[in-house]
Amino acid sequence: MNIFMAKQSLRNRLISIFILTSTVPLLFVGIFLSYNTIRLIRENTRTLTQQNLKQIDDNMNLLLDSYKDLVYQIYTVDDVVGWMESLNEGEDEAVTTNQLRRYMNALLYSKAGIGAITVISDSGRMVTTHTLNAATYENPWLSQFHLDQKTLYDTVSRENDYYIFPTEYATNFAGEDHYLFHIAHRIIDYRDLKKQCGIVIVSLDEDLLHSVLYMEEEEQEGRSCNLLIDQNGRIISGLDESWIGETLSGSSGMQDEKALVDEIRTFLKEREIKSPAQYDVYTFTDRKLEWVIVNAINRLNFWQEVRRSLLIIGAVWLLLLGITIYLLRRQTDKLVSSVHTVTDAMKEAGSGDLSVQIPIEESLPIEIETVANEFNDTLRKLSVSRQKEKEAAQNRQKAELKALEAQINPHFLYNTLDTINWMAIDREEYDISNAINSLAFILRYAISDYDGEVMVRDEVEWLKRYVYLQQYRMKNKFHCDIHVSPEVQDWKIHKLLLQPFVENAILHGFRYAQEEYLLEIVFSQEEGRLKIRITDNGAGFDTSVVDRIMRGEPAPEDEKGHIGLENAILRFDMYTDGRGILKIDSHLGEGTTVEMEFPEADE
Structure with a gap:
């Protein structure tokens, strides 16, 4: 061994040392980074796919709810x-x-x-x-x-x-x-x-x-497909219409997830679209419907992309290695001290210290200075990338916690209301059951996308439930008529914009004992604009109070009676960009009329 080392030239020895101290560690680092990158890609794919399946489930339930409303209009x-x-x-x-x-x-x-x-x-x-x-x-x-x-x-x-x-x-x-x-x-x-x-x-x-299953991606044969399976293991929607009605062998839609995934893989392989493939299968179960949403991704395509990337990286690495050896052979005498500097820095980096930097001195040959600059830049990028990855993981964890917190309370409330509803039904308290159902509908409607736009028909349906609850609470002290012109049913308005005005009419206007109170809400179209009128025959306001409300001035602490009308008027002005018209006409003892006129959508 000593004889072999003695017969080597300094040039070859330097090349050997360079390969041993830099190229081999970099190769292992590259393999580790490649493995880690593949692992991260698969984990991210799993997370994103689960989120996509949850979104598909939400969209499917929204679709079903919209057609349940149609059934409701009949029964x-x-x-x-x-x-x-x-x-x-x-x-x-x-x-x-x-x-x-x-x-x-x-x-x-x-x-x-x-x-x-x-x-x-x-x-x-x-x-x-x-x-x-x-x-x-x-x-x-x-x-x-x-x-x-x-x-x-x-x-x-x-x-x-x-x-x-x-x-x-x-x-x-x-x-x-x-x-x-x-x-x-x-x-x-x-x-x-x-x-x-x-x-x-x-x-x-x-x-x-089918449109819900493939809402966010195109149907690509051989790459991925979505399936919808019922509680009996029957396919009820999928990539190919001919699959509908087929039952997975020995399957139950709510069975053990691993067994279900294996059966789905077998089913897809038996009906292969292009070439033999292995599938990564992800599932999401809708517990209410007992349906399973399936997303199957062709793993072969993934590995082909990874293999292609690794081949490119390997080719580039070999090319750079050849160039480096050539330069070393040309600059042997000048490289000795520089190589020691570089190898020392690489050893520190190999030990995990990404803060190490090679000092750039005038004595460095151009080739080594280039290597040193690239090495320094790579470590800086790795440090920045590691920090960003750490921050991204922390932010993702915080976002997941917030999402969970946002879901827990509403779901707990809905489940509690549903339990109370069934208790009322068991006791044949159907009025209470209807009230609880209306309350659950109102809460779900209010919590979901609070500032979003909805169709007039949806807002009217919510108003009916809300007025029903108020009538039940006030023991049918008042009567409510809601009139909607057919041509405005599909017009869009901001959600819950009318609620403060209706609540004010009920809680303020109908607070005294009277033989019969009447609340009338009219939706109509006049000169291409949506017009809404809310009229009651209740207590009414003094003219000075109406003027102060329209000016947006807050109510004195000792004055009570209206419910958040200043904020409601401010919301109306913001949503219509100041182009809407809102009028309040009220007289003590005679009642109140609120008129709102919305600009046309293309104004």
Whole structure:
């Protein structure tokens, strides 16, 4: 060994030392960094995928809630209840059926994706309207449904709740298969809540679920796909429509997650889209629906990208190594002291001290000075990157904690209200149950996106629930009429903008004993603008109080009676950029009228 070392030239010895002290450690550092980078990428992919699945679940529930509102418009309407009574009693069946069908036809095209609307009376009479084939008066899907008509009726009418039936094959029309999922509810006669009138079923196109699954990404064959699986392990929406209805072998939608993931991998491999692949499968379970949302990512594509990056890094590393050896051979005599300086710095860096820097002196050859500058810059970047990564991890942890804190209280409150609601139902306290349901709806509506814009129809629905609670609290001391012109139903206004004015009319205006109080809320369109008028026949204000409120001056501590009107007026001015018109006309003992006029959307 000594003889071998003695026969080496100083040039070769320096090259050997350089390789041993810098290249090899850098190689190990590169391998470690590559491994760590791959690990971080996979962890980030898992986190982002779970967040995406949660967002898909939220969007799916919002979609279902919007169509539940349509079902609500049917099963609570007095006309529908009356028609169902006529069908049950066998009175004027032809006329009643036509009236009911005209009403359902109007709703059939009110929202996209509605395939059919069906009602079944307690006597077994069925009326349907749909868009799935030419015979619009015959039910197109019930013959293919897994339940017969009587079992379906008994299932839905048993409880006062929504039933959501997963996607099933419905019919074939014009050479195209149609798949539907269904939202059903018992028709309720609020004069007799226990009375069985019938049920209503709104059938929706599976494309609605498909659009939610692929809302934020394009369908890329062989790269990734999303699936929706019901509680029985049946696929109810996915990348390929032909998969709908297939059941994972021995599966249950709520089973052990590892077993479910293995079955999904097997299913995808059996129906491979392009080339054989291994899938990373992520799942999210909606506990209320008992549906599982699946995202499967082709791992082969990931490793191909990593392998390509490593090959490029290796090629660049080898190129730099060759250049360095060449320069060393050209500058042997001048490099001896410089190499010692560089190797010493590299050893310190290899021990974990990223603050080390190679001093740049005039005596350094240009090549070593370049290496030293690159080395110094790399360590500075590594130090900055390490600090940023640490700060990012801390910020991410804080954000996750805040998100959890923001979810805990509302969910606890909703669960508590739901428990109280069922306690009231068990005791047949249906008024209390309705009040609790209205309160839960009001809280959920108020907490979600407080300053967002909503359609007039949504704000009106919230107002009805809010007024119902106030009437219940005040023992029906007042009557409320809400009139909405059809042309303004889809206009947008800011959420809860009207609440302070309505609350003021009720709590201030109706505080004295009187034979009958009246609250009227009117939504109309005048000269292309949305106009809202809130009128009550309550106590009213003095003119001086109205003037002070309109000027935005705070109320004296000893003066009470109105509820946050200054802030409400300020919100109105901010949301309309000062282009809206708000008037308050009030007289003591005669009542108050509030008029709001909103600018056109394109003004």
